[in-house]
Amino acid sequence: MRIYKTKDYDEMSRVAANIISAQIILKPESMLGLATGSSPIGVYEQLVKWYEKGDLDFSNVTTVNLDEYKGLPKENEQSYYYFMHEHLFDKVNINVENTYLPDGMNLDSEAEATRYEALVKSLGIVDLQLLGLGRNGHIGFNEPGDIFEKATHCVTLKESTIDANKRFFDSIDDVPKQAYSMGIGTILRSKKLLVVVSGEEKAQALKDSICGEVTPQVPGSILQFHNDVTIVADEAALSLVPEEYLSQK
Template sequence: MLGLATGSTPLSTYAALAKSIREDRIDVSRVKGFALDEYLGVPPHHPESYRSVITREVVEPLGLNPDHVFTPRGTGSGITRAGEEYEALIAEAGGVDIQILGIGSNGHVGFNEPGSSLASSTRIKALAEQTRKDNARFFNSPEEVPTHCITQGLGTILRARQLVLLAFGANKAQAVAAALEGPVSSTIPGSVIQQHARATVIIDEEAAAALAHSDYYRHARQSAMDLMQ
């Protein structure tokens, strides 16, 4: 089961997966997917709802069964129970095997903004102004960006069997360095990946620019590759 992030960061990963599925004729009929988050108050048919985004960027390119791919419920009655419903849905499916993550310029993962509990579960959250500014490019105007969301919690994310964090570009460098080399803290929600036994980080040179120990990471990676030969 896949945990699915949205935004521009994972697009190249999804494109590579789609290519492998086509070329290697991989059967994905039983693959299930769970999105990290959804905007609150945005109907599923809205082009910028994460239901629509996941359909365009993941379900259709990878050829997944849309009935097997889920997003948190951001509309409807009893919305305060939507987090508990989503947690139960993930548990019923057996839990996430691989959770794909991005990281925001302020260190958020999912929509867990700075100050989020490290043990949090799926719940409604207010979006930080920086996050709304970063996401304004997907809307016609900054005013259209929702102010709230429903997101998997940091505790939910940590229950995935494996984490894959992706980050590309200079604007992510400080957040990457704080998440990987700073203290585990709610100030940088992405730092929770340090607590996971199976976390893989894939970044480019620009996103790695602020890392203090980048030379060692390159050495360790090359050593691992040499041992596999």
Template sequence: MEIVIVPDSAAGARVAARLIARVVTAKPTAVLGLATGSSPLGTYAELAEQATSGTTDFSAASGFALDEYVGIPAEHPQSYAAVIDREVTRRLGMDPARVHVPDGRATEIPAACDAYEAAIRASGGVDIQILGIGANGHIGFNEPSSSLSSRTRIKTLTPRTRADNARFFDSLDDVPTHCLTQGLGTIMDARRIVLVAQGSAKAAAVAAAVEGPVSAMCPASVLQFHPHATVVVDEAAAADLTLTDYYRHTYDNKPDWQI
């Protein structure tokens, strides 16, 4: 894992956006793995500025969202179909037909999950997966105890995750109890991964993912096995790491073409 410690969330968004833009510039038809939640919003805003200025062209790129709630309408403002359309597809100038979200309203959930996996494979696979991390170490909605080899499936959200997401809804009772999520095995198939985390609330999860043992109790720790995963964290999210001087030295002395 490549650890990048930045002063604040704005700097983290710029670093992550630069990494993503490089992939799209090198391959205009790149397939992006799109995280939801609050963590990547700054990164998407940076990418939107690049799209608006013409610095990076996303019009031929494709996208696959990490997850979707089960049972809420697609037009609900907090459905991830709506969030991805609002924060990514429109702002980056992507073709809506090339941006895909798991079908949380499917009548046959297992079949919908299999179809999503098949669509990712048919696209040629994800070139760069964007991730956030939950306070309990989840990535996507792969909650603690998720299989490290899991594929797209239905999951029950933990009380902590529902409480964390309640700020997006009118009340905790309105937060769905289930979701569809790409599995950890699906995420690990991406050619490159960039995870962004901000704030002291994520410090323990970041430390467990980066420096702790690989464990299903911290799903993000599986990224230690990935050949090209970059973790971009601000000072607050890096507070519980023990090797911060080493991470700074390693990144600061890495040739630009390796980053």
């Protein structure tokens, strides 16, 4: 596990974007696993800037997204389909036919979870999976629970997650209560994991994920079992992590 400590969100975004850009340059046909939410927005903004400068080419890249709200149509501004097009897909030369997300409008939970899991497997192994970390330690929408979910599944969101996401909606009543998410097993199949974490409100979750026992009560703790994890986090997010962990290479 490699941990990079940055001064703030902007530096975190640049460092993480640099890691992704290196992946694309070294392997133009990379398959990237992508995340949504506030944490990766700066990463995508930086990648777009480098594309506009002519430094990056997305034409052969394939992407698979971690998750999608159940019940939100693609046109909804809070759907993750809309998010990805707004922040990345519509701003670079990626072939949209090579971008994949769960179908939030398929209300048959079992069928959609099975379909998306099979799709991701059929595309091959994700070269680099971008992840955020929830305040309760979730990765993707894998919430704290009694087991690590192996495959793509439908998640009933915890109240803490709904509360954290309500800022994106007109009211808390508008926040979807369920979502489709890659499972922990799906995520861990990726060759590399890149985790971006920012803000003091994530500090306890990050400490528990890095330093604590591996438990499904802290889904992010499973990162300790992957052999190629890079965490890029700002000073606030790393404020509770002992210094000796920051020297890991």
